[in-house]
Amino acid sequence: MTTKRFFAAALLVTLVLAGIVSYYASSHPDGLERVAEDKGINAAEKDHALKDSPLGDYGVKGVENSRLSGGLSGVIGVAAVLVVGGGLFWVLRRRDPSADGSASQGEARGAAGERGAATPSRDA
Amino acid sequence: MIVHVPDGFLDAPTSLAAGAVAVAGVAVSLRGARRELDDRTAPLAGLTAAFVFAAQMLNFPVAAGTSGHLLGGALAAILVGPYAGVLCVSVVLLLQALLFADGGLSALGTNVIVMALVTVPVGYLLFRGLLRILPKTRPAASAAAFAAAAVSVPASALSFTLLYAVGGTTDVPIGTVAAAMVGVHLLIGVGEGLITAFAVSSVLAVRPDLVYGARELIKPVVLRTAPPAAETATEGRA
Numbered sequence: 001m002t003t004k005r006f007f008a009a010a011l012l013v014t015l016v017l018a019g020i021v022s023y024y025a026s027s028h029p030d031g032l033e034r035v036a037e038d039k040g041i042n043a044a045e046k047d048h049a050l051k052d053s054p055l056g057d058y059g060v061k062g063v064e065n066s067r068l069s070g071g072l073s074g075v076i077g078v079a080a081v082l083v084v085g086g087g088l089f090w091v092l093r094r095r096d097p098s099a100d101g102s103a104s105q106g107e108a109r110g111a112a113g114e115r116g117a118a119t120p121s122r123d124a
Numbered sequence: 125m126i127v128h129v130p131d132g133f134l135d136a137p138t139s140l141a142a143g144a145v146a147v148a149g150v151a152v153s154l155r156g157a158r159r160e161l162d163d164r165t166a167p168l169a170g171l172t173a174a175f176v177f178a179a180q181m182l183n184f185p186v187a188a189g190t191s192g193h194l195l196g197g198a199l200a201a202i203l204v205g206p207y208a209g210v211l212c213v214s215v216v217l218l219l220q221a222l223l224f225a226d227g228g229l230s231a232l233g234t235n236v237i238v239m240a241l242v243t244v245p246v247g248y249l250l251f252r253g254l255l256r257i258l259p260k261t262r263p264a265a266s267a268a269a270f271a272a273a274a275v276s277v278p279a280s281a282l283s284f285t286l287l288y289a290v291g292g293t294t295d296v297p298i299g300t301v302a303a304a305m306v307g308v309h310l311l312i313g314v315g316e317g318l319i320t321a322f323a324v325s326s327v328l329a330v331r332p333d334l335v336y337g338a339r340e341l342i343k344p345v346v347l348r349t350a351p352p353a354a355e356t357a358t359e360g361r362a
Contacts, residue, residue: 007168011171014174014178025181026183028190030183030192030312031186034189034190035305035308039301040294041133041288041301042132044133044293045133046130046131047131049131049229052225053223056224056225058126058224076223077220080219081219082171082173084219085173085216086166088215089165089169092157092158093166094158094161
């Protein structure tokens with residue numbers, strides 16, 4: 001599988017999980033919430049400062065359909081994480097691959113380049 | 125839904141101290157991640173963060189009336205390396221707090237500690253340690269990923285309990301909190317382990333070279349893919 005194809009497949013899986021499958025997630029309190037309720041450690045809990053934000057509580061304000069609202073918020077979240085996280089990692093990355101000196105990475109890169117001969121640009 | 129530590133569980137001094145520890149941990153990770161990221165792995169790290177975000181939305185039932193969700197620290201560390209792994213989970217937590225009002229703003233440091241700075245080293249060290257002992261095969265790596273992720277969750281619950289012991293805002297016996305937190309998170313850890321093992325084995329099956337934590341498994345796969353690559357090269361020359 002070429003790197004490009006792998007990334008496309010991973011992105012598709014991620015979008016389906018956040019946009020569609022998330023609707024079927026359990027709505028029961030999670031482990032922390034459960035313990036907080038049972039043991040009373042949430043007595044001093046405060047509302048979130050941004051609880052009325054447009055995406056608060058994993059929905060999109062103004063979208064009535066809960067399936068659409070939740071799914072859309074998931075897709076927006078995935079996009080936001082990709083932009084912020086991906087941008088950060090892209091800025092942080094090593095610029096000179098030869099400085100690494102890792103033979104296995106060089107081989108993998110070479111093999112991927114040969115396999116992806118149809119696409120002249122580097123997969124990424 | 126997801127639910128991370130909200131505002132008001134820990135007192136202000138503890139939250140501030142947790143924030144300082146989180147900033148230090150993220151700063152160290154920003155430096156360390158340079159060694160783990162290159163042109164190929166930087167987009168993978170972005171995708172891993174996005175996957176962790178998506179998977180965290182999928183609360184699964186664990187016991188009567190309780191659910192759990194992925195933390196993702198062990199998974200991110202195995203896929204992209206421990207320093208980049210800390211950054212993956214931290215970016216997710218930051219955006220969840222800012223965009224989705226999930227996880228208190230004053231509790232952001234606490235959440236970074238319990239879900240990134242604890243799960244990543246626990247998960248990664250356990251995974252690497254198990255790979256050293258186990259045979260160098262993909263099923264063994266999947267089993268190691270399961271165990272590493274499964275243990276990282278109660279470890280995370282325990283770290284929250286320790287913070288609560290230092291600066292909890294209510295007067296609940298800490299042993300009670302510890303038993304309840306670790307108990308339910310042992311079960312959630314099984315779910316974390318299954319999701320992590322499934323994700324890691326999926327990537328190992330198609331692109332083992334993209335699994336940072338299992339580099340020693342690349343060799344046999346390179347040999348297997350060598351013939352077609354050689355053919356292509358020969359065809360190219362002919």
